[in-house]
Amino acid sequence: MIVDDTFRTLATPTTGEYRDRGSKFLAFAYPIRTESDVRTYLEALRTQHPKAVHHCYAYRLGVDRNNYRANDDGEPGGSAGRPILNVLYSRDLTNVLVVVVRYFGGTLLGVPGLINAYKTATNAALDEATMIEQTVNETYQVRYPFEQMNEVMRLVKEQHLIVLRQDYDTACILEIEVRKSLVVIVLQRLGKLEGVEISLLFTVCGLLLRC
Template structure:
């Protein structure tokens, strides 16, 4: 069975906006466990100790098996829920968003809080680079040294990624290709006049830059 296409963020990213004198600082980060989520929460709290609220939501698992959220003192339903909605609506997995608020003296009301926390989460999601998990095929090929260097430019453009290169008696490369690519072996033999050796192929998965279908 094919694994679902998962989308996550590539790195921790932070944005800031001011709404009616309140500062909202949103941080998004990839996480692999609840321990990692708590580490990000503690890091943000330690770096912004005078903040009024540290609202967060996170999801873990291929099917969001673990979901956690905290309003951190804001009225129930006005803070963490809109943050979580941004995560799920954007089909993100294994991520945490923390929105830190410095109260500026003007109350926003329930609707204003929902918009402020939701927009802060949306801004940081749109700013963060994304990765997607893709089903791939790993090829291990062997080339003579006189073949390898001229072929590298072609391989770089032809495959998803050159995962590993080993320089021994011959040059052995591990290449990642889209599983639907059914012409690679023929193209490789054409490029090397039939001299390349395909040592092994196997299905695998990898995180690659997200390619929007829009």
């Protein structure tokens, strides 16, 4: 079975702007890890832009891209949050939040005009972004007898595993970061070594490359 353990996201926050018939649309794009990040950024923007009439947003979270939300914040249904979300889909981005702050210019744009405005503002922000591809990694603690050190370190070298910590004071303990697609192979090989104990610590995201 092929494991999908990579995803595209943003390296750093970016901004963009679009104007139409007096209305100003300010787009703010953020890399995020949790839904609490969404609340934090929204609260900050509402504080920074108290006179804006709308703070519309969309986000996607997770490697499977199935955790998402779009919010129109008072704009006609489907005219703001969904266009923002559709841009995230089209660019295959996840762990990303985009908020578009609107200052009303006195002229109604209509639903087609709003869809275009929120889409264009979002694209303006993302056009300025550096995209990065990350891997989903699992961190394990490996305890092993001294006699197995050569075999353990050979596996680390062959699979290009990231060593986070080594401790040889009272026992041979190694903390390693394993890309999710390699977990089965690495655990099977470690499991064949006598006296080796393995425990999962946590899952993290690791930088793979910039694109």
